[in-house]
Amino acid sequence: MKKQLFFQSAVISTILSYLVIFAGGLVRVSGAGMGCPDWPRCFGRWIPPTNIDQIPSHIDATSFNIVLAWTEYSNRLIGVSAGFSIIILNIIAIFYFRKELKLLSAAVLSLILVGANGGLGALVVSSVLDPFLVSLHMILALILVSVLSYACIESYKGIHLEQFKDIEINRTLSNSLIVFWILIVIEILLGTGIRTNLEFISIENPLLSKGELLNALDSYKYLHSILGFSLLFLSIYIYLKLRNYKLYIVRFLGTFTLAMIIVQIFLGEMMIFFELPQLTRLFHTWGSSWLVGIIIILYNCISNEYVK
């Protein structure tokens, strides 16, 4: 019962954290990063202005744009909701699971990460969107959802011990999942690196078309594609191994991983041929971030110390 409560709280925190990543991606693709030039408030207000007259006179209203302000502020609001949800998770962990080190440490670590990332958000704004800080902001979010996914699957296993009793342990498969997780994080880093470079080039050369921007990128953009196809092969292997498992969730997530990699390669190619439509960019980043959490869940499903 208590573990069920922890599990539900962890699931809600994970979903909210993924929503923050979505909202953050939306901020980036719609160029709303400076929608609120101050932090944590927006033009000096806790509720962003809906009209330029609402901006206090001591604050420069030059950059006020209602759409961008509310887009940026939504990211912060969802971030705060995720923060509160993780605080509740910690309260549950401290009350009931002080002795279960895995659950407790996952909860505490997620709280540290969400707090640090909120602070980093402030730095992002005060640095006028320093591309390195923006990417670091994204990476911290990926680590956060990994930790929360771990909290989800660990508490789920605690509730449904019987499902995992007979699960087949396959060292090679477990190791390939670890490799997959590392590679997908590197792949996302490369992707944000490409984006960062595109932004640098675009700031210095505001008149370049999107196609010209892609051409101006260093050759390491190919590395992103090569790694993408390597992940495809790895996910085919993982899919083939997992489809024989009795546990439905394992089979499902194996299939999902393969499907998601195919979708991501397709979206990635679309972005090159159709000059980076913004919505594609958003789902390319967001969809990849799902895999980060899913691989953590898969790994913990099949590498089971409850089998004794």
Add this chain to the structure above:
Amino acid sequence: MNTLNKKLIIAFFSVLILGLIGLFTIHKATQSRVSNLPVISKVPDFQLDNFDGTSFTEKKLENKITVASFIFTQCDGACPIMSTNIGILQKRFSDSDELQFISITTDPDYDSKSVLKDFSDKYSANDNWFFLRGDIGDVITLAEDGFFLSADLLPVGHSTRLVLIDQNRNIRKYYEGTVDANILELQYDIVTLIDQG
């Protein structure tokens, strides 16, 4: 239908709704860049002199996007920062012949044509940045009534704002010339105006 399938359908529709929200937000954000540049006022007729001796009137604003500023060469506070920032914009848009810059001195007594030329040599890398001087009364009138900028206690009291003027001589927006975020904003708005044609 089992509960997992139900959850999957809910998840699918949630993602679909998020996609629509994303599409809507991106569309609105793109639109808002244009609607955020309302026509504020038309620049009135004026006549000033460029440092090379040629005359510069309001007619030269036609068919060009212009970034206007007020400076004076002996100013050691905001003007060097503003001028450096304008220089950066000039460099970034060096491939465009649709953009020009004007800096009007608020200290015409000291800022002779040759002083302005030296100032130009220091900051400008192209011939699309005009350093203008004229009768101080005309400059005050132009600043206050033409650009709606404060011009008290000149030369020091000039405004540090940059003015974006479109191809039809309309003032579209003001930017704090010493704030990096504002300069980037100005850069995006120039691109928006160029794209609009």
